[in-house]
Amino acid sequence: MGCVCSPFLISGAESFLEWTNYKIYAEANIQGRLRKIPFKIDELCIKPNGDKIAFYVRKGNAVYDMEQKEAYAKIALAGKLGGYTHPLRSLWAAQILDTEPRLVDIISKKFPYIIIDEAQDIGFLHAYIVNKLSKKSKITLIGDPNQAIYSFAHADGSFLKNFAHNMCNGPQAITCNWRSIEPITTLASKLSGAITTSKRSPKNDFHGLFYVAYDQGAEGSLGNEYAALLTSKGYRLQESAVLCRSNDMVDKILCKKTSSGAGNTKRFAESAIERDTHREPRTAFNKLIRAIFALMKDVPADIPKKISNAHWDASTLLLRRALWEFWRSPETGLTPSSLAAKSEWLTRLKANLGVFLPEFSELSGLQLKDSWGKYVRSNDLPDGPLYTSYTKPDLPIPSIRIDTVHKAKGESLDSVLYVVTKSHLEAFLAGTGAEEGRIGYVALTRARDLFVIAIPASCVKTHGAKLAELNIAPLP
Numbered sequence: 001m002g003c004v005c006s007p008f009l010i011s012g013a014e015s016f017l018e019w020t021n022y023k024i025y026a027e028a029n030i031q032g033r034l035r036k037i038p039f040k041i042d043e044l045c046i047k048p049n050g051d052k053i054a055f056y057v058r059k060g061n062a063v064y065d066m067e068q069k070e071a072y073a074k075i076a077l078a079g080k081l082g083g084y085t086h087p088l089r090s091l092w093a094a095q096i097l098d099t100e101p102r103l104v105d106i107i108s109k110k111f112p113y114i115i116i117d118e119a120q121d122i123g124f125l126h127a128y129i130v131n132k133l134s135k136k137s138k139i140t141l142i143g144d145p146n147q148a149i150y151s152f153a154h155a156d157g158s159f160l161k162n163f164a165h166n167m168c169n170g171p172q173a174i175t176c177n178w179r180s181i182e183p184i185t186t187l188a189s190k191l192s193g194a195i196t197t198s199k200r201s202p203k204n205d206f207h208g209l210f211y212v213a214y215d216q217g218a219e220g221s222l223g224n225e226y227a228a229l230l231t232s233k234g235y236r237l238q239e240s241a242v243l244c245r246s247n248d249m250v251d252k253i254l255c256k257k258t259s260s261g262a263g264n265t266k267r268f269a270e271s272a273i274e275r276d277t278h279r280e281p282r283t284a285f286n287k288l289i290r291a292i293f294a295l296m297k298d299v300p301a302d303i304p305k306k307i308s309n310a311h312w313d314a315s316t317l318l319l320r321r322a323l324w325e326f327w328r329s330p331e332t333g334l335t336p337s338s339l340a341a342k343s344e345w346l347t348r349l350k351a352n353l354g355v356f357l358p359e360f361s362e363l364s365g366l367q368l369k370d371s372w373g374k375y376v377r378s379n380d381l382p383d384g385p386l387y388t389s390y391t392k393p394d395l396p397i398p399s400i401r402i403d404t405v406h407k408a409k410g411e412s413l414d415s416v417l418y419v420v421t422k423s424h425l426e427a428f429l430a431g432t433g434a435e436e437g438r439i440g441y442v443a444l445t446r447a448r449d450l451f452v453i454a455i456p457a458s459c460v461k462t463h464g465a466k467l468a469e470l471n472i473a474p475l476p
Contacts (some may be wrong), residue, residue, distance in 0.1 A: 003082035008301040010083045011290060012042040015299065024074050026057060026064035037064065041074050046087045047154055048124045053091070083301070090125040097132045108136030118410065119143030119163075123155040130159075139163075146192040146432040149406060149439050156435075179412050181449055183208045187470055188445050191431045200448065204414075206233040207449040211467050212417075212475040213457040219252040219419070222454055223398030226417045229475075230400070235450070239414040241401040243443045245424050245436075253402050253419065264375045267291035268349060272337040273387045275327065277398075288327045288334060295357060295375055296366040303364075319364055326356050337387035342378045345386045350376055405443045415450035418443040425455050429466050 016022055017040045024044060025036040039057045044066065047054050055071035057064045075088060084092060097103055114133060116122070119141035122130065130139060141163055148157030175196055177185045182198040187209060189196050214222055223242050230240055244250050254277050267287045274284035286308045293299045306316045307323065326333035333352055339345040350373060361368050369375065405418075418440065420428060428440030444451055452475060455463065467473075 003080050005082045006302075007082040007084055009089075009305060010042045010078070010085050010301070011304055012040065014083070014301060015294075015297065016081070017042065021077060022074060024057070024066055024071060026066055028062075028064060039064070041078050041083075041088075042085050044071060044075075044085065044087065046091060046125065053125075087125075090123075090129070094125055094128050094132075097129065104132055104136050107133060111137055113138050113140070115140045115142065117142045118147075119160045120145050120148040120157040121150050121153075121155045122159045123150070123153055124159075126155075127159040130163075146194065146438055147409065147442050147445075149409065149435055149442055151435050179448055180445060181207055183471060184444065184447055184451055187451075187472070188441065190470060191428075191437070191441055191444070193431070202449050204234060204449050206235075208451075209470075209472045210450075210452045210475040211472050212452055212454050213460050214419075214454050215457050219249070220255040222417070222419060223253050223400055223402050226452070227398060227400040230415060235415050237400045240416070241403055241408060241413050241446075242398070242417045242419060243403060243405045243408055243446070244419050245405060245421070245439055247404060249419055249421075250402050250404060254398070263377065263379065264291050264294045265346070265377055265379065265381065267294070268334065268376065269337070269341070269345075269381070269386055271327065272334050272345075275334065276337045276387060285324065285327050289323055292323060292326075292357075292360065295353075295369055295372045296361070296364070297369055299366060319360075322360055322363055326352075326360075338385055340384060341381040341386040342383060346376070346378055346381060405439050405446075408446055409442055411446055412448060413446045414448050415452070416443060416447040417452045417454055419454040420456075422456055422459055425453070425459055425463060428453070429463065429470070 010017070022041055023038040024041060025038055027034050028037050043057050045056050045058060047056060053068075055066035055068060057066065075091070078084070078088075079092070114137050116130070116139065120143040122141075122143075133139065141160055143157070143160045145157035145161050148155065148160075150156075173194075175194075176199050177188075177196045178199045180188070180198060181200050181202050185196045185198040188194070226240075226242055227237055230237060242253060244253070268291045271284045271287040271291065274287070275281065289304050289307055293304045303316075303319070306313075307320045328334075330336040333356065335345050335348040335352065337345070339348065353372075353376065357368055357372065418428075420440070424436060424440065427434060427436030428444075430437050432438045432441050453467075453472065
């Protein structure tokens with residue numbers, strides 16, 4: 001990397017990313033005119049291009065290809081500071097193994113045997129690194145190609161399936177399932193074509209496979225209704241979840257508006273919304289950390305990271321406690337998302353920040369940015385409440401976790417409600433041949449005792465027979 005200090009993971013909040021030297025520009029046709037759009041290096045993605053690599057940036061549905069020469073120049077510039085992103089760390093690792101082949105020998109002596117779990121998620125750069133290490137170390141991959149759901153990161157499970165062809169020992173199938181009861185493993189086997197035997201006995205009298213119909217537009221009641229069902233049947237809400245294919249469906253169940261500001265204000269806004277809806281508290285707190293430090297000058301890269309990862313040295317602990325108190329205090333800290341965004345929420349937030357930031361500056365030894373208020377602006381904030389409440393005024397915040405399937409991958413849950421659209425249902429029923437079907441398979445196989453799939457009411461007539469064929473019964 002050419003740096004003389006310890007490398008650090010770029011969070012996206014670093015002040016140097018705002019400097020022109022670290023911006024990457026992509027050309028886009030906007031209203032018939034070619035314009036250059038600036039992006040920060042932490043937004044840079046990597047994809048295969050034959051035997052080489054290519055760089056791009058994704059914004060929503062738009063993909064902007066980057067000039068390789070310019071991308072490498074910015075990567076090298078950040079590397080001299082020691083900065084790297086998640087994609088770039090794999091790139092640096094691959095290049096280091098190329099330029100320093102002796103490292104393969106050193107690694108193999110320290111790690112003669114390497115076991116890689118969740119190997120279906122190995123992307124093309126990871127595959128390159130594994131192939132390099134396999135020349136000296138003995139590699140064991142553990143994974144399930146039917147759980148390959150990261151094609152957007154160029155990980156489609158193909159490396160796992162093909163790896164055995166280059167090894168002395170062929171693949172060994174794991175056929176015993178200790179997580180899920182027999183009806184769930186039987187359905188998983190039907191969808192995937194694999195043969196799996198359950199070794200788990202039901203821990204609750206109410207268990208198995210069910211479906212429930214919902215009216216489109218009324219998704220906001222699903223979380224509360226499922227939580228009520230589980231409570232009545234003796235399930236632990238903290239060990240259960242409502243899982244969705246996309247964040248859009250999560251937002252529908254939470255009746256959440258997508259407009260929550262822009263720039264650094266967006267971090268404050270999303271942190272408040274996620275705190276108030278009991279959604280991903282750790283993620284919400286980390287967003288506040290990034291938002292606060294974005295208002296400070298010359299922040300050492302390791303400080304936000306240490307606070308986020310709960311490194312309990314004395315100085316870090318003091319800063320974390322101060323930030324935690326601000327985050328959890330709607331009156332004196334991060335203001336409630338139920339307030340009108342522009343007229344109340346932002347005004348009160350700035351007032352609270354005006355008290356907190358000087359104290360935090362003294363505590364941390366960091367200086368505030370000049371005119372820090374310009375980094376907390378009203379751009380793209382809604383006129384009404386920051387968080388649009390539920391369709392029914394009396395509908396409480398769901399007491400059960402609402403999340404995406406991708407976020408729950410690798411977990412074990414007592415029960416799962418998988419909320420689908422018509423297309424998601426059809427993909428689920430079609431099996432694991434396509435990624436949409438594999439996402440449903442992952443949702444199914446998270447469940448220990450109870451799996452319920454929520455389908456649009458219009459699908460009961462058209463897909464009820466197929467559901468019955470798979471032993472998925474209407475929820476009693």
